[in-house]
Amino acid sequence: MFYGALVTFIAWPIPEPDLPASVNSVLADAANAAAAAYRTARQMLTRPELSEEVAMGADGTPTMRVDSLVEDAIAESAQANRVNLLSEEAGFLDNGSSTTLVIDPLDGSANAASGVPLSCFSGVLTRDSIAVEAVTVWLDTGRVWWARVGQSTPYRTTGRTTLDGAAVSLLRPKRNNGDAWQRVAARAGRLRILGTTCLETALVAEGSVDAFADPGSDTLRIVDLAAALVLVPAAGGAVIDAHGRPLDFDPDLTRRWSGIAAATSALADQLAEAVLG
Template sequence: MIPLHSAVAQLTSGAARPAGPTDGAARLPGLRADPVVVTADGDLPTVPTTLLAEESRDGDGAPVSVARPPGSPAPPRTVTTMTTHTITATTDPAVHPALTAAARAALDAYTAARAAHDRATLAEAVATGADGTPTLRIDRLVEDAVIDALRPHGVNILSEESGWLDHGSAVSLVIDPLDGSANGAAGVPLTAFAAAVAVDGEFTEAYTVWLDTGRAWWAHRDQPVPYRTSGRRELSGAALSLLRPHTAEPGPAAAWWAAASRAARVRILSTTCLEAALVAEGATDAFADACSDTHRLVDLAAAAVMVPRAGGVVLDTRGRPLVFDTDLTRRWSGIVAATPELGAELADVLTTAADAVTAPAAPDAGS
């Protein structure tokens, strides 16, 4: 027997595959859905190691191998139909049904849009979003599908393109239907759906899906999660993701370089929601907007639930609180870090560098 969180890591470490009919229609396409038996060993959920040797079969009957501990016997063929992955859909009573409905709609619409249109069509600006930025055609196609899927749930919606849709509910979903839309339009496989549930203005639950692979992260503020941040406390030697540098703005440009020059590795993925999820699971140490005030609530809301549960922190470079607000013109320079110590150091490095080049010059003593 091994702990459940270890089983999750083993079962989900390989490539994703399409979930077929034998996996149950309620699971999202593209997700691993290897069945296992979960039992209790005292207070600790455990999984028999033999079941990690299960050769699952997808909807077409093709075998999908899962790593087996050396020398372990072949597993029994009859197992319960429960997945250890945190990304089960509507069959999991712990996940808010509106979250899974929205995620499924986003994934289906994104996949259909990529199949039906060329890059130029998907990248065409068709409107101006509620946040004041251009809405690409691929944004519109995905968001329209998400909003349609949420109608039966009666929740309020705050979404990147359409803004605030008030349905008189105590429950609101703060959604970025397609984060990294320029990536998606171009065919770069770095896009995400992200949403957070707010009940009476308090964030309670979040769901992020990497749309190009089906990997996903679910979190509830009152429940443990099976992933952890790297635990890094210092910027020196860190793996750091950043928004692209704003070279025309002296303050953000200086801040970007100050942080980048201290890190061991720098990545620019152009998808905040996915980069936050990678911090949550320890794949990278931190992510930041270098004082450009680019982030909106839809970019950071899911991370604000997910990352603290994994041991990290989400904050603003200037200390502005991240709170529920229906005004999408409100901006933050978000930091997502593996630990509060790393987050605080990163905020200090960024703001110090930005302020050094934007502060008014001291008056000439001789004048």
């Protein structure tokens, strides 16, 4: 392997997702389609090509080429399975079904395009706007988090109830939330900024970190939080909006939340209080 300015391809391979056999076939097909498209994109395109902005997404933010390639593959999968799709870039695609696949096709796009191995596919199966099953795939490793509503899960949060000394993942500070970000940071014992909400909330579910938060910047869309709404409560935790707004599967992707995923409801509430000051 060569190093330096001439090297712009991302060399390491993308594995198949390690999906449990019991994952719904619609979710499994979407996850495998995402991984395959991401694998091909990394093999064929340079970093500048992956990160090129090719459209404006339904959420009002620019769409990178790598986002588009992965989402297109998932859209084909959803159409083949005759389910609707709600996705970050394309918005709502109606395939005439009572079942909708709510996805973030490539969470951590900037990481993915630049070669930082922290990006995820995340999908939730909903029936009549009620979530029934979720899967998050860490694309660079094939690692999978999966849960079905009403069934037991092997994941358990840390059970932490207090913010002081907690291990917290945060969105990066932004112009509109610097004070709130500092209030949370001052009380946490350890901070991480990974740049992929779906991975960070999955780590809350399995007890690797105590909490994840957008400290008041109103950045997150429902596709960012959809899987967390299934995975984290199943593991004993809580997912809320810092401002107390309900989190629902609204197809309007211009809506934003300051989402918090925490080991317990008590910790989620303390994070919200710190954000609001």
